[in-house]
Amino acid sequence: MLNNNVKQQLRDAVGERYFKDDKESLVTHSYDGTPMLQVLPDGIVYPKNTAEVSAVMKILNLHQIPLVSRGSGTNLCGGTVPVQGGIVMVMHRMNAILEVDLLNLTATVQPGIITKQFIEHIEGLGLFYPPDPSSMSISTIGGNIAECSGGLRGLKYGTTKDYVLGLEAVLASGEVIRTGGKLMKDVAGYDLTKLLVGSEGTLAVITEATLKLIPPPKYKKTMLAMFTDLYDAARTVSKIIENRIIPATLEFMDNPTIKVVDDYAKLGLPLDMAAILLIEQDGEPEMVERDIELISAICREENASQISVANNQEEALKLLTARRSAFTALARLRPTTILEDATVPRSKIADMVLEINRIAEKYNVQICTFGHAGDGNLHPTATTDARDTEEIHRVEEAFAEIFEAAIRLGGTITGEHGVGLVKAPYLEWKIGAAGIEVMKGIKQAFDPLNILNPGKMFAKETRRRVVLERG
Amino acid sequence: MLNNNVKQQLRDAVGERYFKDDKESLVTHSYDGTPMLQVLPDGIVYPKNTAEVSAVMKILNLHQIPLVSRGSGTNLCGGTVPVQGGIVMVMHRMNAILEVDLLNLTATVQPGIITKQFIEHIEGLGLFYPPDPSSMSISTIGGNIAECSGGLRGLKYGTTKDYVLGLEAVLASGEVIRTGGKLMKDVAGYDLTKLLVGSEGTLAVITEATLKLIPPPKYKKTMLAMFTDLYDAARTVSKIIENRIIPATLEFMDNPTIKVVDDYAKLGLPLDMAAILLIEQDGEPEMVERDIELISAICREENASQISVANNQEEALKLLTARRSAFTALARLRPTTILEDATVPRSKIADMVLEINRIAEKYNVQICTFGHAGDGNLHPTATTDARDTEEIHRVEEAFAEIFEAAIRLGGTITGEHGVGLVKAPYLEWKIGAAGIEVMKGIKQAFDPLNILNPGKMFAKETRRRVVLERG
Known part of the structure; x- marks a missing residue:
């Protein structure tokens, strides 16, 4: 709940028009691309520059109010659902391409630019930015960075991480840091750039990114x-x-x-x-x-x-x-579509498909599978109905067993969608209790008051892992 | 100083032959590839597997004794000088190539393997591992990972970071974590793999690495x-x-x-x-x-x-x-050779060379410059004499001004050699006070007692930055 004093401070920080707390705005920002998850925030801000982001963070830090920063909210892990209320910060006004440097083959952008618009601009200059998540006609570069988005070209060209050379980011305290730069090599301290990529808005608010461009294939x-x-x-x-x-x-x-x-x-x-x-x-x-x-x-x-x-x-x-369009097309089959992204070493694709089909049959659920087979990143997708709680329960059990199978085959619980809310109970399966402790320590270093996207990545309780003995 | 009780525990952990504290062994491990830095450790251990590394860490953690893990000690930033004494852990016995997986195009190795031997083995199988630091005939893969080594092929192929897919590492507590895997995509939590690469032995002891291989150029x-x-x-x-x-x-x-x-x-x-x-x-x-x-x-x-x-x-x-051989060749000119690696956006190479020559003239010191021009990573190298304190002082002043110029041109204080001892006083110039604080928080999360390579990366005092107004 925001008191009037805080609301006024936020209005002063971003301008009257760019703070909203009407019911419609709150509802619009209460969910993302993930089915069955919805929590109302207490307010929305639309900053126009880094200084405004910093000013907002200082207010929220002082009052210990949660912040969820987001682009278009297309993520599939509940990553931008404001589960503890607070403020949702929408980055769409910060959507400028600040510079394309043709000498260094880099582009510097604000986070709110739509990925496809950016890619088309770059291609118009005869250059190439490979990361191409299926959401790219809606999703933003900032969102892609937060989730470390992949796409159809990941096998040969890598994912978002491989193209982020430098970042400007606002810390929970409101302080601004700059990492990396137009540099192909930089080992000055820990690699904060790569750490922020894929950190799902839990460590800082990204306000600017310097991206690597490459010559396009002929x-x-x-x-x-x-x-x-x-x-x-x-x-x-x-x-x-x-x-x-x-x-x-x-x-x-x-x-x-x-x-x-x-x-x-x-x-x-x-x-x-x-x-x-x-x-x-x-x-x-x-x-x-x-x-x-x-x-x-x-x-x-x-x-x-x-x-x-x-x-x-x-x-x-x-x-x-x-x-x-596979996701969109599958979404027409039944009311609820749950798309997952268990990932395995690419030599295990056949085994994994076999497992998915066995598990779907076992739980009597409809699971279609497509995905980036070349990098072992499959998208088993359940078509179901959120209103049928008994069926949804079976779907959830099936996915738990699919994650278990992925881990058993040397894989991971998520290849490109992130942990967010949905995978948090499974994270320990991949990285172990000691790994979780280290990650929580990193979170603490960046965000001691736990106001940046709280409730994500780390679950209150890890799901019990049932390791099946395969006969 | 180690008491006899601790010494006996360490002997029990690694075996009588593989703990040493004779004067000769201590002197041999008191320095690395960096001139003018030498501090004696209190003992040396040579573990043969992860369990022994873990056992040693548990002993050192209990007694709060510093540990410096190292390969061949070829680094040029004082990164493996045991400045606070304690134990030097030499990884040379853990030098196995555990697996080359031809289906997934990965290799899993222990850290002590010599880089060139590994590369030759891989090339013999018709595959390619690009990172090729000039030290590669002596340096180890583990050392390359600790420093995020580059090399002559970095421009097109990237550096060590781009080829590390997964790690096994022993934490300060002795606990073992595994990150990543044979996976081209993995976004399960913060990217601990990339964080450990280039962390200079300050966060964990790397005991195994899964590396990406690629088809060789035709x-x-x-x-x-x-x-x-x-x-x-x-x-x-x-x-x-x-x-x-x-x-x-x-x-x-x-x-x-x-x-x-x-x-x-x-x-x-x-x-x-x-x-x-x-x-x-x-x-x-x-x-x-x-x-x-x-x-x-x-x-x-x-x-x-x-x-x-x-x-x-x-x-x-x-x-x-x-x-x-440029470094070796230059080393014959005068008794002391100081090789630096200021790095700039590649479009600024001409400006940087101009600055280096102006600065060398100003301080009347001999600086030769060579390096990986394509990625903006230059190695201005001073040939001098450590016994001439007045000249050494001028060399140090010249390098401070070179770092300042690199930062001013949008560059960094180190492209591939690391921070270690030598660059620590300059780190804040690149990442700012807020960046240093975040990095110290990360260090704290991994190593709360500050026993892993203490005294590195973070300086007691940041050097005052004199920003020159260019006329």
Whole structure:
């Protein structure tokens, strides 16, 4: 609850128009992209620059009021739900591209810029910013940094972390720090830049980022390989990497995903396939042609029943856009869609798909699986109904068992969506009790009063891990 | 000072033979690659596995005895000098390559393996591990991780940080944590992996690392471009990048460096050149040929007076080896060699070289400059004599001014050598007082008793920064 004094201070800090506490604004900022989670904040602020962010933080720090900073709130881990109330800070007004430095191949941006707008601007200058989360037409660079977003190009090009060279951030105290810079190398102290990337708004509010740009690939080629056996497709993924080919994109869709994506995007995909791989290679033309040929040969060896190479970039873009729409397409099936991102070493993709299907059957729930197979990052997606508490319970049990399977296969509970609220009870499974203690110490160093996105990442209680003995 | 009880506990932990406190062993481990720094430890331990490291840490933690973990001690920042005495832990017995996983393209190693041996092993399997610090024939992977070592291939391939996927580490308490894994994506909590890389032994003892391997480039070509004007050479560096060419290697040597390197390696280099650029490109043959041609054209435009392309890999290797020997070669000039690594945005290389030469003249000291020009990481190297305190004072003043210039140009005090003892008084110049406080909080979270490499990174007093007004 905010008293009138605090409200007035916040109005003074950001301007009358940019503090809101009407019911509609509060409701609008009470949820994010994650189903079944909603808590009302006490107020919303829309700062326009770092000085305003700092002024707001000083007020909140003084009164020990929680702050959730966010962009478009597309995250899928409940990361921006204001579970302890307080203030939601929306970064959309801070959306400038401050500089594109063509000598150093860097861009310096404010956090509120929409990722796709940024990418298009950069591509217009003949440069390339690879991280491309499926949410990119809505999500912001600041949100991508907070979650360390991945995307379809992660296999070859890495994720957001690999492109953040420097940050400006406002600490819980309101103090401003600057980390890194337009520097390809910097070992002056602990790497605060990489620590802030993926810290989910729990350590600081990011107010500016210097990003690495790279020369764009000269040429690309996209292909589909279709399989009547799911495990042939999964094995093909491993075999491509084993053959020392790193495609730009190597995506997997199972049969239910194929059906909904095709229905949504009208691609004329064969609906009787157990799995489809969507593969793109980019780079020098000779290399691309050679790799696509080698990949086709591997697909044939692994019993692909159909292989088709896109005839042109338009056709390729259609395929990629269709894959990006998988979540949206699946969301039409039933009222509630829960998308997870258990991740395993890429050699374990076949095992993991097998496990997911076994678990879905065991709990009698609908789980479709698609994802970034090339980097082992799968998105098992449950289509369910939040109103059916008994079914939701089965879905939750199924996901707990899926996380357990991922850990058992040498993987992790989240590859690119973050911990937030949803995965917090499972974090200890991945990093152990000593790891949790260290992370809590880091949180304490940045945010001693626990006002930055409180209640996230660290759960009150870790879920008991039931390790199954596999027969 | 260790009492007999502690000594006996340490002997019990690692075995009689692997605890030493004879004078010779203590002296041998009292210094590292940094000149003019020496402090005797109280004992040396040589653990053979993680359990022994943990057992030793538990003893030291109980008695609050400092620990410095190290590999070969080649670092150049005083990072492994045991300034507060205590125990030096040498990791050389933990030198196994535990696994090379050809399906996931990862290697899992113990920290004590010599980098070059590891690289050769990997290359023998047809794979590639890019980080190649000039010390690599002596230094260890564990040391490279502690310092986040760079090398000649950093421009295109990144540094050690970009290749560490997972770690096992022993905390100050003796507890063992595991971070990351054979995973291209993992956002389960704060990124402890990247935080530990470059943490200079102040946060934990690294006992195992999972490293990313990549397919090797198919082809390479190496060339030299020679300039009679230093600034033409520096400008060429910027212009290559500006033209969207990212060479694998883009190294700079000034005239005094050329002379000593040629004398050392007998290459027949023209000794009247102001600067030489050593450039290597790798990748697809067509791209390499095209890039080398474009780079040659840029060099000619910028008045290169001579350009020579290596005729074969043997010739190329000779050039690269010569460049790697620059430090050793310079060390023959005078009794004491102080090598620094101020780093700037790559567009500022010409300005930085100008500043270094102006500062050397101002203080009447000999500074030769070479380094990884492509990533803005220069190694201004003073040849001096530790016994001449007056001259050493001038050298120190000159370096302080060089660091100040680097910061002023948007750079950093260290690109790849670390902070250690030597740069600690300057760290605040780069990251500010609030940044130092956050870093100290992180240190506290990992090592509350301050027993892991104490006295490093954080100085008792920050050096006063004299910001020059440039006319």
